[in-house]
Amino acid sequence: MARMLLTHGTVVTMDAERRIIPDGAVLIEAGRIVRADRASAFDPNALGDVKVVDCSGKLILPGFIDAHAHAGHTMNRALGWDTRSFWMAYMEKIYHHHTTPGYWYAEGRLAALERLKAGITLGVSVLTNAQRADDPRIAVENSRGYGAVGNRQIVAVGPSNPPYPRGFHQYREGRWESVSLTFDEIMTKTEEAIELVNGTFDGRIQAFIAPFVLVGSVEPSGPTPADRAVKLTDLDRKMMRAVREIASRQKTRIHTEAFGGMIRLAKQSDDALLGPDVHLQHCKGISFDEALILAETGTHVTTTPAWGQYVTRCPVPELLGLGVNVAATTDGVAPGIPYDLIQAVRNLAMIQQGALNDFYYLPPGKMLSMITIDAARAVGREHDLGSIEPGKLADLITVDMRQPHLAPTHLPVHTLMLYGNAADVADVMVEGRWVMRGRQVLTVDEAEVLRDAAEESSAAIRRAGLEKLLKPSDTFWDYRNHVFEPRLP
Known part of the structure; x- marks a missing residue:
């Protein structure tokens, strides 16, 4: 691979000194960063075989890292928005009982495409909204979609919540089969999926083991009061032990969701999913005691802006003050969240500032850190991703600042984080290879990806009998939705 010199851009390194280099340049060779410095420090004639790319008017940044989202959701944008109390049930019906391997390949391509065009060069994908590990083909096909587009993916696969056995429907050889798996069988399938996808596509695809939530015996989607989050069940302990064993055998990391009460409970286990x-x-909704546990164990935290944060927020500034690494994520994309990390971290900062009545928390520089180097730390990739430094992989993006909403650019990072959005990303490079130039994706036919996804999505919605969700509610244009029939389950 020939050398490449990206020159005359503003280089935002995100290195330890957080250098911003006006009229800067980045030298790349064999897919890795050789050096970042002022453009005047490089003589292209002395570099031999080098391709020079003019980045005038652009920021040059490390690729964004989205450390939590869900595979499947791009196929169901806004579906169930009008009756969100039932949204989880709607999605589980589709994902667990009415999807084919082709559905998961189409979703992988669509999700990878949206993330790529948002500057996300590495994204975590939890398999469905409530985890699905019964059929390893789902992980294989979804990762194959990412492999076709060209960005990086971490497939997060693991057990669903109890009760067990869990029932699913699988599509095989032209017919649907009903299956029911015990916890042990689910864990066997989980490890099989990890083995099948981890390290594929030249290492661009990884796999983490990821139970649906940290503690399955309490409230799964919100805080549990202290007098109910008292003691781990035998299944809780068994799950943590099994996850630890698979992580050790497969030499991989662990990802899961947690809410108030779970962290204190998890600490009771010798195999706690903390660290x-x-x-x-x-x-x-975590307590101060739980924040201290996260700090003491060195556990990483990722979080997403959502209306629920106004009631039970993740205490981001407090965690940072205790030394906990915190990254911002999209949790995309259904029922109403885009793969836009700039928007996500900006909204997260606004929620934290409002809750604490202090708009000095999470300034723009920290916001950018939370979707680059801090996110790289959260997924264990800070050694080779997340910043522009010698020896790191050349996963880079450019943002075209020559636009009315970004001009004039007196303070480049402030401007990007306060006014920018995903559509401002102009170019994307993964390991020294361009995968998008001038917002044109070079690896797949975008129109064909969109057509395939639309067909697969519509077919799954029909199979699930959820066509009723394809029309707005009767009070869609009113100041408040209050007529929900016939959209309820």
């Missing part, structure tokens, strides 16, 4: 090899999503 430097774990990142916990959400962490809403």
